[in-house]
Amino acid sequence: MARIDAERFLRDLHELRRIGAYKTGVHRPTYSPQDMEARRWLMDRLAECGLEPSMDGIGNVYGRHKGAGPHLLVGSHIESQNHAGWLDGALGVVAGVALARAGLPVDVCAFADEEGHFEGGFLGSRSIIGELSEEEIDRSRSRNDGTPLREALAAAGLAGRPRMQLEAGRHKGFLEMHIEQGTQLDKAGLRLGVVTGIVAIWQWRIVFEGQQDHAGGTTMAERKDAGLSAVRLLAAIDREFPRVCGERSTWTTGRITLDPGGPSIIPGRAEVLFQFRDVSVPVLERMEETLRALVRESNRRERCAATLAQISRATPALCDEAMQAALAAAAEQHAPGLWQRMPSGAGHDAQYIARRMPAAMLFVPSIGGISHHWAEDTREEDLVLGCQVLADGAERYLRG
Amino acid sequence: MARIDAERFLRDLHELRRIGAYKTGVHRPTYSPQDMEARRWLMDRLAECGLEPSMDGIGNVYGRHKGAGPHLLVGSHIESQNHAGWLDGALGVVAGVALARAGLPVDVCAFADEEGHFEGGFLGSRSIIGELSEEEIDRSRSRNDGTPLREALAAAGLAGRPRMQLEAGRHKGFLEMHIEQGTQLDKAGLRLGVVTGIVAIWQWRIVFEGQQDHAGGTTMAERKDAGLSAVRLLAAIDREFPRVCGERSTWTTGRITLDPGGPSIIPGRAEVLFQFRDVSVPVLERMEETLRALVRESNRRERCAATLAQISRATPALCDEAMQAALAAAAEQHAPGLWQRMPSGAGHDAQYIARRMPAAMLFVPSIGGISHHWAEDTREEDLVLGCQVLADGAERYLRG
Structure with missing residues (x-):
C-alpha cells in the first residue's frame, strides 16, 4: 500500500x-x-x-x-x-x-x-x-x-x-x-x-417593477409596492417548495434589494437573487416548474410585474x-x-x-x-x- | 377680499x-x-x-x-x-x-x-x-x-x-x-x-440574527436563515395589518438588507426598515400591538431571533x-x-x-x-x- x-x-x-x-x-x-x-x-x-x-x-x-x-x-x-x-x-x-x-x-x-x-x-x-x-x-x-x-x-x-x-x-x-x-x-x-x-446550482434573478411613491401620500389601494410583491412571492416559495423538492434539495434567497431603499419611499423596484440545488435533474426541473408557476401566479395577482431570468443552469x-x-x-x-x-x-x-x-x-x-x-x-x-x-x-x- | x-x-x-x-x-x-x-x-x-x-x-x-x-x-x-x-x-x-x-x-x-x-x-x-x-x-x-x-x-x-x-x-x-x-x-x-x-409616522427597525452559512453545504433543516425569518414576518404583517388598520392607515417596508448579500450565502443577519402612519393614536397603538405580537410569534416559531426597535414615534x-x-x-x-x-x-x-x-x-x-x-x-x-x-x-x- x-x-x-x-x-x-x-x-x-x-x-x-x-x-x-x-x-x-x-x-x-x-x-x-x-x-x-x-x-x-x-x-x-x-x-x-x-x-x-x-x-x-x-x-x-x-x-x-x-x-x-x-x-x-x-x-x-x-x-x-x-x-x-x-x-x-x-x-x-x-x-x-x-x-x-x-x-x-x-x-x-x-x-x-x-x-x-x-x-x-x-x-x-x-x-x-x-x-x-x-x-x-x-x-x-x-x-x-x-x-x-x-x-x-x-x-x-x-x-x-x-x-x-x-x-x-x-x-x-x-x-x-x-x-x-x-x-x-x-x-x-x-x-x-x-x-x-x-449538486447543480440553478440561479435566478427575479425583478419586480412597481411605482416609486411617497410612503405617506399614497394609499394602500393605490400602491404598486415592488417590495411587497417580492415578499409575497418569497413567502409562496417558502410554502410551495417543500412539496416538490427532493430529500436533500436546498433553496436560498441570498439578496433582496429594494429600490431606492429609503424608509419613507414605496419601493419602485425590487430585485431578488434566488437559487436552488439538487443532484437530480428531474427534481431541479420540478423546482423550476414550481418557481415559474409562482411567478405566473404573482403576475396574475399582483400590481407589480415580476420577471424571472435564469443566471446559471448547471448539470x-x-x-x-x-x-x-x-x-x-x-x-x-x-x-x-x-x-x-x-x-x-x-x-x-x-x-x-x-x-x-x-x-x-x-x-x-x-x-x-x-x-x-x-x-x-x-x-x-x-x-x-x-x-x-x-x-x-x-x-x-x-x-x- | x-x-x-x-x-x-x-x-x-x-x-x-x-x-x-x-x-x-x-x-x-x-x-x-x-x-x-x-x-x-x-x-x-x-x-x-x-x-x-x-x-x-x-x-x-x-x-x-x-x-x-x-x-x-x-x-x-x-x-x-x-x-x-x-x-x-x-x-x-x-x-x-x-x-x-x-x-x-x-x-x-x-x-x-x-x-x-x-x-x-x-x-x-x-x-x-x-x-x-x-x-x-x-x-x-x-x-x-x-x-x-x-x-x-x-x-x-x-x-x-x-x-x-x-x-x-x-x-x-x-x-x-x-x-x-x-x-x-x-x-x-x-x-x-x-x-x-x-398623520404620525412610527418607524421601526427589525433585526433578525441567524447563522451565515454556505448555501450548498447546509441542509434546510440545519439553517438559520435570517432572510427567510424576515420574509415570514413581512408576510404576516401583510396578512394581519388590514385587520387592525384604520381607513387611511399606510404601512411600508422601505428597505430589506440581507447580510452579507451573496447569491450562495445563507444570510446570517437581516434588517428591515418598516413604518406605519395614521392620524389616530388608537389606530397607531393597535398597529404597534399587532407588530409586537407578530414579532413575539416570530420568536416563538423561527430559529432566528427578531428584535424590534422603534426609531421614531410622532404624535x-x-x-x-x-x-x-x-x-x-x-x-x-x-x-x-x-x-x-x-x-x-x-x-x-x-x-x-x-x-x-x-x-x-x-x-x-x-x-x-x-x-x-x-x-x-x-x-x-x-x-x-x-x-x-x-x-x-x-x-x-x-x-x-
Whole structure:
C-alpha cells in the first residue's frame, strides 16, 4: 500500500498557508500577486516530487507524471475566496502532491478560479475540458472590482500562453479531496465522506417593477409596492417548495434589494437573487416548474410585474461508482464506521472534469461547518487520514 | 377680499426655482450654498413687501409684520430633498409672501430642514417652538455625508446666532400651503384639499440574527436563515395589518438588507426598515400591538431571533376646526365642488407649530402624484387658485 508522508503533507499545507495569510486563513483572489506566488510555489513542489510542471494561459498549474500509466488526475484549486479559509481548494492540490510523493502514477492540477472571482467561474476546469471560449474570456470581468479578465491575465504574465487541454485517454479517473463546507460530518462525529454526486446550482434573478411613491401620500389601494410583491412571492416559495423538492434539495434567497431603499419611499423596484440545488435533474426541473408557476401566479395577482431570468443552469455531476467503491473500501479500512456516502452541496472542479472521465471526491469534516470564512479549519488527524484514504483509494481503483 | 397678485406670485416661485436648479426641479440640501442663497433671496422678498426680515441660528428665515394684529403665521420650508421638486416647501413660503403682498397681517417663516437632511429633521419648526435642544444639535449629523450639524451651521455662517422662539400670544393661527405629494386630488379631478390632520409616522427597525452559512453545504433543516425569518414576518404583517388598520392607515417596508448579500450565502443577519402612519393614536397603538405580537410569534416559531426597535414615534397633529371651516368656505367659493377634506399622509412643519397655536393646511394637486423627485409639478392655475383660497381663508379666519 502507498503510504503518504503525513509530516511532509502537513508541512506543505502550512507553507502554502503562509502565502497571502489573513488571520488564520488566507486571501488569495485569482491572479492576485498572492495567488501567482502560490502557483509558482506549487510548480516547485511538483518538480520536487518528479512531475513535469507547467502553467498555462488560464493559470492552470499542471504536474505531469513522467512514468507509465494508467494515470490518475488529482487536484482542486489553489486560489481562495476573499479573506477565506486555508484548506478550501488548497487541500485537494496538496493531497495530489502527497500522492505523487508516495509514488502513485498521478498528474496533479490546480484549476484556476474555481471560486469565481471572475464572471463565469470554474475558468480552469472548464478551459481544460475545452468548454471555455475565447469570447467568454474577452467578456468576463472581475466580480470584485470589474477588471477585465484579459487585463488580469496580462498583469499576471499569462497573456498569449496556450491553454492546456486534457490528453484524451491518458487518465483512468479524477480524484478531488476537499473539506465538506457543511456540518454533516462534524455533527455526526464522522471523519470521511465519500461523495455520491455534486449538486447543480440553478440561479435566478427575479425583478419586480412597481411605482416609486411617497410612503405617506399614497394609499394602500393605490400602491404598486415592488417590495411587497417580492415578499409575497418569497413567502409562496417558502410554502410551495417543500412539496416538490427532493430529500436533500436546498433553496436560498441570498439578496433582496429594494429600490431606492429609503424608509419613507414605496419601493419602485425590487430585485431578488434566488437559487436552488439538487443532484437530480428531474427534481431541479420540478423546482423550476414550481418557481415559474409562482411567478405566473404573482403576475396574475399582483400590481407589480415580476420577471424571472435564469443566471446559471448547471448539470449535476454523479460520481463514478467504481471510484466511490474504492474510496469507500479504503475509508472502511482506515476509519471503520466513521465515514458515510453523501452528496456535495457545493460546486467543485470535479463536476466539470467528470464530463471527460470518471471522477470522485472525498470529504473531510469542516470544524463547525465553517467555510468561505478565514476561521475555516479541519483537525490535522482528519487531514492526514483523508489523504491516506485518498492514496489507498487511488491504488485500489488503479488495481481494480 | 384680499386679492393676491397672481403674476407676481408665479414670478417669485419661478425666480426661486432658478436657485439650485436641477432639470425641471431643484437641488437645495439644507445649509448648502444653494439653500443659503434661497434664504437670502427670501429675506429680500420679505423686506420688499414691508416685513422685517431676519435669519436665526438654526437658519429659520422670519419676516415680521410691522403693523397691528391679530396676526397669522404663514410658511413652510425652503430647502429641498436631493434633486427634488421645485414646489415642495417653497410653495408655502412664497404663498406667505403673496399674502403679505396682498396686505394681510401675516408673519412669514421658512423653517429650516423640514426635509431631514440632518438627523432629527424638522430642525426649524422644532427649534421655534422650543423643542430642539443644544445637545441634539451637538449630536446631529448629515444623513447625506455625516457632516456634524454644528459644522454645517458654522460653514453657513450661522454659528453663535440666537435661535428665535415664537412670541406667545402673537398669532391667531398658522397656515401652511403645500403640494399634496399624493394622487388623491389629481385622480379625483379636484383642485384643493383642506387638511384635517397630519398623520404620525412610527418607524421601526427589525433585526433578525441567524447563522451565515454556505448555501450548498447546509441542509434546510440545519439553517438559520435570517432572510427567510424576515420574509415570514413581512408576510404576516401583510396578512394581519388590514385587520387592525384604520381607513387611511399606510404601512411600508422601505428597505430589506440581507447580510452579507451573496447569491450562495445563507444570510446570517437581516434588517428591515418598516413604518406605519395614521392620524389616530388608537389606530397607531393597535398597529404597534399587532407588530409586537407578530414579532413575539416570530420568536416563538423561527430559529432566528427578531428584535424590534422603534426609531421614531410622532404624535399626529389635528388641524383646527375653525381654520378648516374658513379654508373650506373659501375653497367652496372659488372652486365649488372641486375640493375635499383629507388627511396629510406626509409630515409637515405644521405638525410642530400646531403644538403652540391653531394650525391648518391647504393642499393643491401634484400632477401624477409625483413628489421627492425633480419631475414634481402642479398646474399654474392650481397654484394661483390655492394661493387665493389661502388668502381668502386667512381673511375669513381673522374676521371670524
